[in-house]
Amino acid sequence: MPKNEDLFEQPAAECEGVAEEAADAAQPCCSVEELARLCKEKICPACTVQKEADDVRLRAMAEMDNFKKRLSREHEEQMRFTAEKILGDLLPTLDNLDLALQYGSKNDACRDMLMGVEMTRKLMLDALMKHGLEPVGAEGEAFTPELHEALGVDCREGFENDSVSRVMQRGYKLKDRLLRPAKVMIHKA
Numbered sequence: 001m002p003k004n005e006d007l008f009e010q011p012a013a014e015c016e017g018v019a020e021e022a023a024d025a026a027q028p029c030c031s032v033e034e035l036a037r038l039c040k041e042k043i044c045p046a047c048t049v050q051k052e053a054d055d056v057r058l059r060a061m062a063e064m065d066n067f068k069k070r071l072s073r074e075h076e077e078q079m080r081f082t083a084e085k086i087l088g089d090l091l092p093t094l095d096n097l098d099l100a101l102q103y104g105s106k107n108d109a110c111r112d113m114l115m116g117v118e119m120t121r122k123l124m125l126d127a128l129m130k131h132g133l134e135p136v137g138a139e140g141e142a143f144t145p146e147l148h149e150a151l152g153v154d155c156r157e158g159f160e161n162d163s164v165s166r167v168m169q170r171g172y173k174l175k176d177r178l179l180r181p182a183k184v185m186i187h188k189a
Contacts, residue, residue, distance in 0.1 A: 084174050087133055090124075091172060091180060097121040098170065136171035137182025139164055147171060147181060154185035161189050 030038075100117050104110040125135075136147045143150065143162050154165040164184045171182030 080174075083131060084177065084179065087128060087131065087172070087174055088179050090128065094121065094124065094128075095169060097124070132175040133179075134173045134175075136173050136178070137164060137167045137184055139167055143184070143186050147173075147178065148184045149181040150186050151183050152185050153188045155189065156187060159187035161187060163187050 097117055097120065101114060101121065104114045104117070125133075140159060141164050142160075143164055148164065148171070151168055156165045159165045163186070164182075165187035166185040167182055168185065169183040172179045
């Protein structure tokens with residue numbers, strides 16, 4: 001394939017007689033259409049410059065389109081991983097709020113404070129859920145190794161075999177990706 005600078009230079013042998021023919025053909029009685037026809041037929045019958053220029057232009061456009069698509073994909077992936085890291089760092093805060101609610105509920109003196117903790121937890125969880133965070137792991141659901149990490153076996157009434165009988169630590173998903181599996185106890189009869 002010729003170099004880019006050679007694309008628009010016509011070979012000297014092809015164009016030697018062209019000037020004379022063009023001068024003869026360019027009489028005042030020629031129309032624009034006739035000049036275009038003469039150019040195609042007589043001046044540059046074997047010239048491939050236009051075709052090569054079109055090929056280069058099409059390749060450049062395709063490369064630019066692919067570059068834009070790749071840049072967009074990389075940007076989306078980077079934004080997703082950034083959110084994943086931030087949300088993953090906030091999970092221990094949710095765990096601590098859950099623990100405060102769990103252990104504070106045993107003491108009547110903490111009722112008012114627990115209401116504030118519960119409201120704070122709900123606001124935080126709602127904000128994180130707007131960004132795609134979903135809690136994973138609830139008592140009674142079927143045990144799934146992809147979503148749950150089994151810590152042990154438990155025997156409690158009212159649960160089906162191989163179901164989650166207790167959630168020790170809630171798990172979370174970010175859209176379709178698991179951030180942390182739920183740590184659970186499995187009911188075995």
